[in-house]
Amino acid sequence: MNHVDINRPEPLGPEVILPPTKRGQRTRANLLAAAESVFATSGYHDASIVKITEEAGVGLGTFYVYFPGKKELFDQVVFDLNRRVRQAMSEASSGATTRLEAERAGFRAFFAFTAAHPALYSIVRQAEFVSPEAMRAHYTSIVDGYISGLLSAQAKGEVRDIDPTVASWALMGAGELIGMRWVQWEQQAGGRPEGVPDHVFEALMSFIETALAPSASVKEESV
Amino acid sequence: MNHVDINRPEPLGPEVILPPTKRGQRTRANLLAAAESVFATSGYHDASIVKITEEAGVGLGTFYVYFPGKKELFDQVVFDLNRRVRQAMSEASSGATTRLEAERAGFRAFFAFTAAHPALYSIVRQAEFVSPEAMRAHYTSIVDGYISGLLSAQAKGEVRDIDPTVASWALMGAGELIGMRWVQWEQQAGGRPEGVPDHVFEALMSFIETALAPSASVKEESV
Amino acid sequence: MNHVDINRPEPLGPEVILPPTKRGQRTRANLLAAAESVFATSGYHDASIVKITEEAGVGLGTFYVYFPGKKELFDQVVFDLNRRVRQAMSEASSGATTRLEAERAGFRAFFAFTAAHPALYSIVRQAEFVSPEAMRAHYTSIVDGYISGLLSAQAKGEVRDIDPTVASWALMGAGELIGMRWVQWEQQAGGRPEGVPDHVFEALMSFIETALAPSASVKEESV
Amino acid sequence: MNHVDINRPEPLGPEVILPPTKRGQRTRANLLAAAESVFATSGYHDASIVKITEEAGVGLGTFYVYFPGKKELFDQVVFDLNRRVRQAMSEASSGATTRLEAERAGFRAFFAFTAAHPALYSIVRQAEFVSPEAMRAHYTSIVDGYISGLLSAQAKGEVRDIDPTVASWALMGAGELIGMRWVQWEQQAGGRPEGVPDHVFEALMSFIETALAPSASVKEESV
């Protein structure tokens, strides 16, 4: 997760034509923010356009000035969340000086984002039937970041010889379920809006570090 | 995943009153099978009761003879899938003689089940908004199996000292996303109904094994 | 209401073929009693055949052995109630020695029946759209009793010269709404299962007696 | 019935938020008119929203723009009819110069309204199970008018000493059943849309007048 590389062609996102006027841009942004919130709390199917426009403080008809329909809005929300989570992770790890530090920073950022945007995974998981393309694009784009990170780390001998694609999906899965269990569920239970508890974070880091670290013998040999 | 322990109280499932007559039991089973299939292909919201009863070959009204409503049907389907996947994993790993063998057998069974029942995760992931209880019960019951497996393995010194709960959620997540990526997506792409490709399976096993294995020094010490 | 005359051709009721066996007759009676109760508490439309058969302690299918359908059952219930209320009123007033006594006894019996069978008017009033024939037959048969009573009382000079038909409908209406207000509503409010309170009864009797009594001058003239 | 007093707080009716636009108000009014007609001819349960919207000439969904549901529509219809019948009676009797004249005018207006709005009582009588509150509010509000009329008439010595509440319910009942018998039933038989025939009206008036008039002795005393 430290390995996210933002300097690559964006995964295809919805084509967006931004409204020409300032007022229009504000309206569009309000709608998107409202949508994220409503999708997150109600789910795609119970998120009616009326709810969203009410939350956004605009008229019902206004919605269709800015979005062709509900699904396109959904795709846009997923796409935006995806861009932002990748950016958060990338920024967090860019300041790191060691590989380990970068890894920790990336995961921390991921959990923090999950905490701040409960929408992320509740929305993405629903996407299976709403917009499979959006769902795949989301997972693929993040995993791609891991992969390229692992590849370059392997080139430097900092990560052992393991299929980087498989390892990346495994990392993604571990992060997702840990986030679901300790961020989402705890939040819904009424509580702490910060990321995962420290001992969980440390255990996960230990799990990952051990799984990826060059073996002692190899290390010794490479010395 | 090898550690699934079926000899524990079932997580609470929907109370089921089986129909008294053979005919009734057949009808109920048909409805459940149809529901699994329709939920898996259409998703909860697009799975109309009409679709399900048509697929089951019964009249619309018949559905309500056996289930109080759509949500209860969903819960039952999730519960059944959960029971079956845990049983499959448990059975597979019970024949193993070494810990490693058991682990491999458990994961193989999991991917095989995923391949045979694409319903499993497409259904469970939707459950977030349809039936959060069912979703949590599903994940929790499987993770509980892992945890108790890890605990007993740690007692024998076969697994290193790592928080078994965190490790279990990480394993669960890795398995789920690998299954999604290489079983579900590949299947939807038109293809192979078997589990994950061999090289993926081996890479994943290597990932897990390394993450859990007792460290060399500890091993030496324990000698 | 004292004037009910039971010795006249019954208003047409549903043709009834009683079941040949004792057991069958008991089942049929159970169904009728259950129907009266369920119709009274739930109303015609919410009174499902299932509810009725359950209350009667018989199987669903059994219902259709004894009745062609729900509407016919309803008609039978109305018809039975009608026969019984007329009988109760007739019996009560038959023991009276003066006209006034008979009138009081008849009304008392009517209110007592209403109290014991809340079904009567809640059912009859619904009949407007369920079975207009049954509704009309009910009102007409009771009013006919009044009319003939008034006619013979007029012949004896005990009741003044007023159109007996109009007067009968007016009496019927007064009795019905008083019963609704002081028997039904009070019962639903949680309370007293006896008939109307004494002061209400006396006020009503005074109202009726004054309306019907021969005028003083006429009386004097006739002396 | 002459005593209806419209200058009193309305019985609580459904809160109504009138549509802001002219078009909306027209649509709402169309729906109410259609509902009155369909409820009157089909009864509450057979009056489907589709029937009503078709009669109103609007789309099905439009109904739910103006009413939360079928029951609320029903309540509104009952409330409107109630308001209108009380107003009609009140207006009719307000022009009268003597008590008797007022009484006759009030009843005439009542029967005329019944003739013009067959909906009134067929609808109200069903309300027993559909909306007991609405039913009670209807009867109570009319009876309250009678009561206060009787009270002031008694104060002037124009009506004898009889419990005004009981007398009012008796009057209400007499009027209702006479209206049912001679307006509704005759209409359904195919006929005359005017109120009750003259001889019936006169007989009823005589009935009521005699029941309420101060006794001769009292009169003499008061001279």
Next chain:
DNA sequence: GATGAATGAGTGTTCATTCAT
């Protein structure tokens, strides 16, 4: 005589979307 599994027509209600203003 008695049963209850099976049925499908019919209902109230929701909501994404359109379009005239």
Next chain:
DNA sequence: GATGAATGAACACTCATTCAT
């Protein structure tokens, strides 16, 4: 640019009735 009245397809669910046992 912004609005909200109007729409109808679609859906979950009910229940009187049938009929094989």
